[in-house]
Amino acid sequence: MSNTILVGAQWGDEGKGKIIDFLTEKADLVVRSQGGNNAGHTVLVGGKKYVLHLIPSGILRAGKMCVIGNGVVIDPIAVAAEIDGLRGQKIKVTPKNLMISDCAHVVFPYHRLLDEQREATKGKGKIGTTKRGIGPAYGDKAARVGVRMGELVQPEIFEAKLAARIKENNAVLKVFGAKGLKAGEVLAQYRLAAEQLAPFVANTVVYLHGAMQAGKSILFEGAQGTFLDIDHGTYPFVTSSNTTAGGACTGSGVPPHRMDTVIGVMKAYTTRVGEGPFPTEDAGLSDFLHGLGREFGATTGRARRCGWFDAVATRYAGMINGIDEIAVTNLDGLDTLETVRVCTAYRLGRKTLEVPPSDVRQLAACVPVYEEHAGWQTPTDEARTWQDLPAKARTYLERIAQLSGGRLSIASVGPNREQTIVV
Numbered sequence: 482m483s484n485t486i487l488v489g490a491q492w493g494d495e496g497k498g499k500i501i502d503f504l505t506e507k508a509d510l511v512v513r514s515q516g517g518n519n520a521g522h523t524v525l526v527g528g529k530k531y532v533l534h535l536i537p538s539g540i541l542r543a544g545k546m547c548v549i550g551n552g553v554v555i556d557p558i559a560v561a562a563e564i565d566g567l568r569g570q571k572i573k574v575t576p577k578n579l580m581i582s583d584c585a586h587v588v589f590p591y592h593r594l595l596d597e598q599r600e601a602t603k604g605k606g607k608i609g610t611t612k613r614g615i616g617p618a619y620g621d622k623a624a625r626v627g628v629r630m631g632e633l634v635q636p637e638i639f640e641a642k643l644a645a646r647i648k649e650n651n652a653v654l655k656v657f658g659a660k661g662l663k664a665g666e667v668l669a670q671y672r673l674a675a676e677q678l679a680p681f682v683a684n685t686v687v688y689l690h691g692a693m694q695a696g697k698s699i700l701f702e703g704a705q706g707t708f709l710d711i712d713h714g715t716y717p718f719v720t721s722s723n724t725t726a727g728g729a730c731t732g733s734g735v736p737p738h739r740m741d742t743v744i745g746v747m748k749a750y751t752t753r754v755g756e757g758p759f760p761t762e763d764a765g766l767s768d769f770l771h772g773l774g775r776e777f778g779a780t781t782g783r784a785r786r787c788g789w790f791d792a793v794a795t796r797y798a799g800m801i802n803g804i805d806e807i808a809v810t811n812l813d814g815l816d817t818l819e820t821v822r823v824c825t826a827y828r829l830g831r832k833t834l835e836v837p838p839s840d841v842r843q844l845a846a847c848v849p850v851y852e853e854h855a856g857w858q859t860p861t862d863e864a865r866t867w868q869d870l871p872a873k874a875r876t877y878l879e880r881i882a883q884l885s886g887g888r889l890s891i892a893s894v895g896p897n898r899e900q901t902i903v904v
């Protein structure tokens with residue numbers, strides 16, 4: 482038995498869905514432990530495209546158990562729709578391969594409305610959230626006024642709680658000048674979803690411990706990335722959960738000493754959606770990648786901001802997550818470039834920094850120090866082994882892994898399952 486945590490080492494969208502799908506072959510269970518349907522994992526299998534938001538990517542492989550842990554926030558309408566969508570694509574989803582924690586918190590329409598209102602009020606200083614209500618839902622959880630999945634599926638308890646929550650939130654929405662919600666309408670919608678989801682809701686902590694006792698292997702599927710972590714990210718331009726390795730423990734009830742390996746996923750360059758500092762951002766590289774039809778968000782369709790590989794960031798991600806192994810994705814995106822740049826340090830005034838400053842204003846003032854690599858200018862998308870890769874691409878991969886401080890174990894050269902090189 483061995484348990485693996487997979488995290489994003491950048492700002493999310495590192496291509497985790499594909500790597501998770503690949504690693505799932507060796508795991509018995511796949512667990513989501515944080516985030517909500519702000520996440521979007523795109524997986525291509527046999528030319529068919531699947532976009533997952535809340536359900537672990539493991540659902541695409543027969544015989545794998547998927548668990549949505551206590552640390553996740555769940556929009557029941559969205560997850561019910563996701564289940565229907567998967568079934569429409571001929572993927573089996575039953576309580577035999579999907580379990581939802583009774584302690585996971587529920588996302589309500591007032592969370593989404595508040596998310597929108599707060600963003601609108603911030604104007605230019607907005608975070609650029611996915612407007613899925615993630616921040617307000619985690620806010621309610623921390624403020625101890627949240628509703629959990631275990632309550633959603635108990636009609637009497639749920640109805641009373643919802644009525645009280647809507648009353649309070651309507652008053653708050655009024656302060657923003659926004660229209661309130663009708664309790665009856667929300668209740669009717671949520672009741673339907675609750676009925677559909679009830680068979681999936683259980684104590685997942687007990688289930689996971691039983692599975693471990695039986696010698697099963699667990700893969701923890703991280704959502705978002707290290708620099709969107711509520712504690713370690715570029716606060717306040719972050720999401721509202723712990724996206725780093727520790728979140729896999731708190732968000733699932735599996736203790737730290739049962740974790741064996743941490744895999745950090747990183748793109749061969751860097752991207753970010755939403756606002757906030759991004760030292761290696763490069764307009765030319767953004768235009769180039771968008772021109773290739775790459776780097777548009779799976780959840781919101783937004784064009785992602787793009788920049789060069791930032792080893793200052795990934796080195797820090799290595800520290801926080803304890804990254805043992807590195808999976809580099811999207812190598813093929815750089816195939817035609819003449820030169821490729823890697824940021825090895827930041828300059829902040831007269832200082833040279835090896836790790837990012839925690840203050841967001843200082844980070845915004847950092848100027849990257851680059852080293853340049855000759856591009857390989859050869860297509861890599863058909864490479865299937867390390868030896869198939871051009872020598873310059875191998876040098877580049879080895880260099881970014883060395884700078885990040887982990888062992889390169891996977892290189893991905895395209896969205897398909899087969900386009901994965903085990904190093």
Ligand code: IMP
Nearest residue numbers: 493519520521609610611719720754755
């Ligand atoms: P929220 O999670 O919707 O509150 O958004 C907060 C920040 O995290 C925004 O910059 C989002 O663009 C970003 N974000 C949230 N989920 C993802 C994701 O799955 N990939 C990339 N960025 C994300």
Ligand code: MG
Nearest residue numbers: 494521522779
């Ligand atoms: Mg994504």
